[in-house]
Amino acid sequence: MGIVMGPNQYGKAEVRIVSVNRDTPRHTIKDLNVSSSLRGDLDGAHLTGDNSKVLPTDTQKNTVYAFAKEAPIGEIEDFALRLGRHFVGTADGITGARILIDEYSWERIPVGGTGHDHSFARSTDEKRTTAVTIDGDQAHVVSGLKDLIVLKSTGSEFWGYPKDKYTTLAETNDRILATAVTARWRYLHTDVDWGKSFESIRATMLEAFATTHSLALQQSLYEMGKAAMEKHPEVAEVRLSLPNKHHFLVDLEYCGLENNNEVFFAADRPYGLIEGVVKRDDVDEAPQAWYSLPQF
Numbered sequence: 001m002g003i004v005m006g007p008n009q010y011g012k013a014e015v016r017i018v019s020v021n022r023d024t025p026r027h028t029i030k031d032l033n034v035s036s037s038l039r040g041d042l043d044g045a046h047l048t049g050d051n052s053k054v055l056p057t058d059t060q061k062n063t064v065y066a067f068a069k070e071a072p073i074g075e076i077e078d079f080a081l082r083l084g085r086h087f088v089g090t091a092d093g094i095t096g097a098r099i100l101i102d103e104y105s106w107e108r109i110p111v112g113g114t115g116h117d118h119s120f121a122r123s124t125d126e127k128r129t130t131a132v133t134i135d136g137d138q139a140h141v142v143s144g145l146k147d148l149i150v151l152k153s154t155g156s157e158f159w160g161y162p163k164d165k166y167t168t169l170a171e172t173n174d175r176i177l178a179t180a181v182t183a184r185w186r187y188l189h190t191d192v193d194w195g196k197s198f199e200s201i202r203a204t205m206l207e208a209f210a211t212t213h214s215l216a217l218q219q220s221l222y223e224m225g226k227a228a229m230e231k232h233p234e235v236a237e238v239r240l241s242l243p244n245k246h247h248f249l250v251d252l253e254y255c256g257l258e259n260n261n262e263v264f265f266a267a268d269r270p271y272g273l274i275e276g277v278v279k280r281d282d283v284d285e286a287p288q289a290w291y292s293l294p295q296f
């Protein structure tokens with residue numbers, strides 16, 4: 001019986017990079033948070049302190065910045081693929097890489113009716129995301145979004161659930177439904193117009209959220225994933241994590257007011273957390289390693 005080193009990866013987390021394209025006076029900006037993790041022949045590093053296969057995390061960070069200068073960043077998926085393939089293709093003993101990128105969105109500040117050339121405002125917490133896994137000569141892309149906050153002021157019910165002696169929740173056929181969408185979708189291949197696919201999947205999921213008369217957030221989750229996948233054959237599965245941002249009707253009877261689903265208390269915690277994978281029944285599951293560390 002012995003003790004061995006299990007799955008591992010290492011890299012630089014959260015390299016913040018803002019890149020300004022100054023080709024014309026009308027600047028464009030890319031604001032990214034990039035994390036790299038390398039995998040491979042790293043037993044020596046863990047077992048004996050042999051760093052001969054350990055490309056420093058500092059070098060990984062420098063590579064991110066240098067790549068942003070050497071060529072336009074482009075879509076985050078393409079930037080992540082370039083970085084991942086570079087590490088696996090050039091670093092001795094490194095056979096796999098994971099590159100995670102969050103992209104923050106900036107809008108031009110309107111001045112006199114048009115967007116300003118070089119002044120921007122960030123009006124939302126929403127992030128576009130990608131997670132690229134390079135495994136030898138294979139590349140896998142899981143893209144998505146985080147913190148897209150949505151709310152329906154009606155068109156949501158919740159009833160028909162089991163009751164026991166601890167149940168206090170009243171059944172309702174008219175409530176607020178609100179959530180902060182985290183979605184990740186797995187592409188079947190890399191021959192994709194990333195920007196177009198992202199915009200369409202986002203819009204499709206939003207439309208499904210809006211138009212589904214929801215009997216539970218679980219049902220909305222499925223309808224959102226299903227709608228995206230029906231339109232996008234390049235997607236194998238959609239994973240959704242949806243916190244149920246509860247809105248409780250305020251009891252105004254004490255002061256003689258009838259509250260007809262108009263005034264709510266927005267609770268920040270606790271929240272229900274509704275999560276699930278919507279997938280094609282004829283496509284194999286992705287290895288866990290495409291989502292996090294192998295076997296974690």
Ligand SMILES: O=c1[nH]c(=O)c2[nH]c(=O)[nH]c2[nH]1
Nearest residue numbers: 158169215216217218244272
């Ligand atoms: O959409 C919902 N799903 C639940 O599982 C649940 N549980 C709960 O208390 N409220 C809700 N709402």
